[in-house]
Amino acid sequence: MGFLAEGGELGAMMRALDWSDSPLGHPHQWSQALKTTVGMLLAAQAQIVLFWGPDYVALYNDAYAPGIGANHPRALGRPAIENWGELWDDLEPLLAGVRRTRKTFAAKDRPFYVERHGYGETSYWDVSYSAVPDDDGSVGGVLCIVSETTERVLGETQLRASEARYRELNATLEQRVTERTAERHLLATIVETTDGQIQALDLDYRWLAINTACAEAYERIYGKRPRVGDSLHEFLADRPEHLAAATAIWARALGGEAFTNIEEFGDPKFDRRVFEMKFETLRAPDGTRIGAFLTGTDVTDRLEEQARLAQAEAALRQAQKMEAMGQLTGGVAHDFNNLLTPIVGLLDMFQRKGIGGEREHRLIAGAAQAAERAKTLVQRLLAFARRQPLQAVPVNIGRLVADMGDLISSTTGPQIQVTVDTPEGLPEAMADPNQIEMAILNLSVNARDAMPDGGELRISAKARTVAGEHKSGLAPGAYICISVADTGTGMDETTLAHAVEPFFSTKGVGQGTGLGLSMVHGLASQLGGALTIRSAVGAGTTVELWLPVSHAAATAIDTAPQPKLRPLPVGTALLVDDEPLVRMSTAEMLSELGYRVVEAASAEDALQRVSDGLRPNLLVTDHLMPGMSGTDLGLALRNRYPDLQILVVSGYANNEGITPDLSRLTKPFRSDELAASLANLAKVGR
Structure with missing residues (x-):
């Protein structure tokens, strides 16, 4: 329950609360939208209460608790009618109206009759009630940012x-x-x-x-x-x-x-x-x-409270926008992976078979190169959506940055003076070294493009400690800060406000995807860090990538090429995928590898074929399909045939829903990548 870790007294109370009789269930089961909203309101200093679900279950922060008097803490995690009963006829229509219309209700000095101290009284509040979308786009709850004005x-x-x-x-x-x-x-x-x-x-x-x-x-x-x-x-x-x-x-x-x-x-x-x-x-x-x-x-206190309320509303809107964009790009990336799988597979087959003459070879090679660029684009989309697969290990950031000096110098060209500053004795950071290298290279290319007439590029790494509030929202702790600073044209405030949004670019058409900064932003967030940007027109730009310090020993970065593995033909392969084109290209690869392939368009179809007498030696199945998932299919067949080799193929880059003991391959893939996965299966089987 990491999203409750920095929630003050209410965060601690939520972690310790017995949620078994709450309509929300345990926080582990909450939707991502609910977790994100609760994490935001717990960290806020404004008075905030969230009424979630059709029962309007109450979740609130430290600033809000004193305002409900004796109703705290029994109101936490309970339907609102139980603790706001005396004003329910007044409050419920307001909440229901926001859920129904999705329109924000706001009022100044709104009177409410309350019985929070053992007696009835009229209290006054500045209120802003906003609809909060759930993961599926429906209204999950109503976020109430309030400020009591009774005394004033x-x-x-x-x-x-x-x-x-x-x-x-x-x-x-x-x-x-x-x-x-x-x-x-x-x-x-x-x-x-x-x-x-x-x-x-x-x-x-x-x-x-x-x-x-x-x-x-x-x-x-x-x-x-x-x-x-x-x-x-x-x-x-x-x-x-x-x-x-x-x-x-x-x-x-x-x-x-x-x-x-x-x-x-x-x-x-x-x-x-x-x-x-x-x-x-x-x-x-x-x-x-x-x-x-x-x-x-x-009126000093009143104006400060109004400013805090406006800041909290702006932060909520930004968090909702970034979450929605992340969900959109993650879904688009999944669809792209399904589209790319047959393209990559067939082009790979054409190259291996040497189809056509010299001109055809060049055309096929160009198409394969374009497919790889599309694959990289999808990886950047997944990075922004925080759904890329990361191999987070302790990394010596000082050595990694220093080793990249020559590569960055050759990339930026002779007009740009590159300085690398990495002091000795830096603690290791918890990160994926390959992704960090790509992030630094992306930031360096952005810096180069911002200095068309030359300039200075300084890349440094320092140990930093966050003790209190940080502008990026980082939790207190120890971090490694990688800084990429240039003396280029800089950005104005409008450009800076949109810099990390996907596909936003100040470069000309065809000169960039607009995913560089968004990819680094998503990578930092996924690793538990942050991305900060300082820039001004004519004064250059400094981008800082903050990574949490690791408390384990650093792991050497393995750059040795992996040997090509070829699986041994082991009989019949049952191939399951609801996408016909994906199924066609994968079947061709399996046939080339020596398997007799039986195709099925769904998990239910595959089970029927097994019931009809099919005894496969290998199951290659897509993960997410209409009806039963590929993971559930694999587990069902493994219960019948313990020796069955199983490979789960997924268009998503995360492992959510896939049992850890099932081998996994991410779309799109080439024949040699499929062969390597099957060879590992055969090796484990032996």
């Missing part, structure tokens, strides 16, 4: 009441008071009784009145309090910039303008706060303008 709403209500009392008293004051000194005295007394921050200045910028709340606010941001009779000019004489800002806004009010303004004030040595201020004109009984007064509210 009640405070503003009291402030408005105080203002109303003040205006009423001021109206009667003009009738009852004839002397200006008496007016000032009474005005100061009235202002002092209010809860809001209230002050009044005369036309000479001297305080006519200021209440305790306002004086305390001045002391908080400037370290001193003004008193009635003090001059604003003298009070801020030691801070000219602050004085200019204060007199500018007061000048409008003293000039007779009534307005509301929001501005930040304060000396950074003490505190900077944001205030919402309402200015009005102050007049004598005869209507003469004698000054101005304001009622103010400190």
Whole structure:
């Protein structure tokens, strides 16, 4: 349950919770969409609760827990109606509407009746309810990003009441008071009784009145309090910039303008706060303008909460977009693998048989080269979708980067000065060395293309420690950071925002696939690391690949060529695949290898042939097919015939659903790759 590892107290509580009687079941069984959403909300600082499934099962984070009072922790993992019963008639239509329409419901200062502390009360909330898609595209749940505003709403209500009392008293004051000194005295007394921050200045910028709340606010941001009779000019004489800002806004009010303004004030040595201020004109009984007064509210905390809420919503949208793109590209890659399998297989057969003359040989070789490029493209798609097969082992990154220096120099050309910096004693990283080499080469080619007139390319590796929050969302721990920095043209903010999206490219048509950075991004994520990019127009680009440090001994990178293995003919091969073209090319390969091939279009068809008397020595089956999977077919036949050799072929690059004790081959493949897999089967059988 790695997605719960960094979830604070609620993450720990979810890991320890007995989920047996929860409608969601154990977290291991959750869909990927649910896991991704829960991992995001646990790491967020905003108040977030997720209502999942038709029962609206509640999952929430540390920031949200205090807001439900005594209902925590019993609400965790339970249907919402059990713990939000007193407001269910109000809440359920909102949640159901979001599930039904997929439209976000948002409201400011929305009232809800709650009984969270043993008694009923009306609470107020800023809310944003959004639909969260499940793995199959249906609405899985409703994500509620909220911020309680009860204290502010009640405070503003009291402030408005105080203002109303003040205006009423001021109206009667003009009738009852004839002397200006008496007016000032009474005005100061009235202002002092209010809860809001209230002050009044005369036309000479001297305080006519200021209440305790306002004086305390001045002391908080400037370290001193003004008193009635003090001059604003003298009070801020030691801070000219602050004085200019204060007199500018007061000048409008003293000039007779009534307005509301929001501005930040304060000396950074003490505190900077944001205030919402309402200015009005102050007049004598005869209507003469004698000054101005304001009622103010400190809105710093409210604005910060709104900013955090907007940031959380943006992060959720980005996570949902990248997850959707990953699912799309993974599915496309699977279909491409099925299409490429007969193409690669038949071209391989044509080359081995030497079909045609010299011109035909060149054409077939060109087609085979194009098929290999398509195969590489699919691998990059799978890398972005985090579905490529990785052989993660402890790797000496310093040695790997250093050994690539000459290759990178020859790739970038003489106009670019390449510098490799890898200090001795770097700890090993947990990675796939072949994929890391490809990633560094991709980044170097991108850097070369960004420096058409030449420049400097610096590749380095350093040990780094993440202790707190990291801009990429990395968990705290030890990492190796591989940096590829160039002095090229750089990227603007718009380009940088789309840099890791698949097929996004700033190069001309035919000059790139747009998958280089997306492949490295997917590789880093799959290995438990991250990719960060810093760039500015004209200032070059620095791309950093972060990899987790391994705590095991490093493994040497094996570059020795593997010997070509040929399987021994062992009789009848039962070939099962629902794609006719794939089945045709694979059958041809098996026949060339000496097998008598019997074809079946489905697992059910294969079982029927065995029931009719077929006794195969070898089963070669696709994994994902309509009806029974190839893995289930293999296990069923192995129970009948323990000596049966089984090879599972898959268009997906991951091992999900395939039993570990079954041998596996990934589409597309050539005849020699199929032969090697079958030879290994024969070797194990002996």
